[in-house]
Amino acid sequence: RLLIDFFCQSLNTSLLRPYLDSLGGTRFQNGANFAIVGSATLPKNVPFSLSIQLMQFSHFKSRSLELASSSNSLKGMYISENGFKNALYMIDIGQNDISHSFAEGNSYSQTVKLIPQIVSEIQSGIMRLYNEGGRRFWIHNTGPLGCLPQKLSMVKSKDLDQHGCLASYNSAAKLFNQRLDHMCEELRSQLKDATIIYVDIYTIKYSLIANSNEYGFGRPLMACCGYEGTPYNYNVNITCGHKGSNVCDKGSRFVSWDGIHYTETANAIVAMKVLSMHYSKPSTPFHFFCRR
Numbered sequence: 001r002l003l004i005d006f007f008c009q010s011l012n013t014s015l016l017r018p019y020l021d022s023l024g025g026t027r028f029q030n031g032a033n034f035a036i037v038g039s040a041t042l043p044k045n046v047p048f049s050l051s052i053q054l055m056q057f058s059h060f061k062s063r064s065l066e067l068a069s070s071s072n073s074l075k076g077m078y079i080s081e082n083g084f085k086n087a088l089y090m091i092d093i094g095q096n097d098i099s100h101s102f103a104e105g106n107s108y109s110q111t112v113k114l115i116p117q118i119v120s121e122i123q124s125g126i127m128r129l130y131n132e133g134g135r136r137f138w139i140h141n142t143g144p145l146g147c148l149p150q151k152l153s154m155v156k157s158k159d160l161d162q163h164g165c166l167a168s169y170n171s172a173a174k175l176f177n178q179r180l181d182h183m184c185e186e187l188r189s190q191l192k193d194a195t196i197i198y199v200d201i202y203t204i205k206y207s208l209i210a211n212s213n214e215y216g217f218g219r220p221l222m223a224c225c226g227y228e229g230t231p232y233n234y235n236v237n238i239t240c241g242h243k244g245s246n247v248c249d250k251g252s253r254f255v256s257w258d259g260i261h262y263t264e265t266a267n268a269i270v271a272m273k274v275l276s277m278h279y280s281k282p283s284t285p286f287h288f289f290c291r292r
Helices: 003-010 019-024 050-068 081-086 095-103 108-112 115-131 149-154 167-190 201-210 264-275 286-290
Strands: 088-091 136-140 195-199
Touching: 003 264, 003 286, 019 050, 050 081, 050 115, 088 115, 095 108, 095 115, 095 167, 108 167, 115 136, 115 167, 167 195, 167 201, 201 264
Parallel strands: 088 136, 136 195
Antiparallel strands: none
């Protein structure tokens, strides 16, 4: 289960279905998930950048309203105008932009120069949703990129911090987060009738690495599913699910599932901390939006 799954379960509601499931008669009355693996803000207009996801949303909204107001016997499967107005719009994007920049061989300084443009795209996306009627936004900052086993295994010249993570990668992530936080503050002053929550995912996830023993993670920088064993169990040529890869023993505790994504155990801890309100600004319970 991912963070969004735990959030839905905390509300005793059904899990969100992927937008691209729409051809199968999927029920969307509870919302939709537009997330796509590997998506970024830049470049624009390529599958599945943020701008493309927003185009998908506009199409989804238009079609949903059309069906919800029809005499179709399945109209209850779709979201009404009031549903879109009162929906919570969750945004978690940006890490892949930073990751792609480093992967292309860009230096730290070249990478951080992209951050204003990345954040500008996110701000434009929020404004587009606002103009579509959205008023409730839940914005995640990005996690410690430099602690992912994939990055640690592929970077030859390692500038490691005290917990074994790539310092430059994490520094870029933190600069992005600072800019994103500032953007949220600006939008709160501009959009007086909107609620904009900024959630510090970075601090939560880095804590799993820095305080791994407290959480029972013996090897926090090693992937559960991968190839090559210690220290990272990640090989770009034999990734999780491919022939030759191996999986950790059932019941063992790992932070990373496949070198990029987190395990369900780690996601459960992150979700619990997000729901605690200690990492959100302003401090707001997740179910707050259900009572308004």
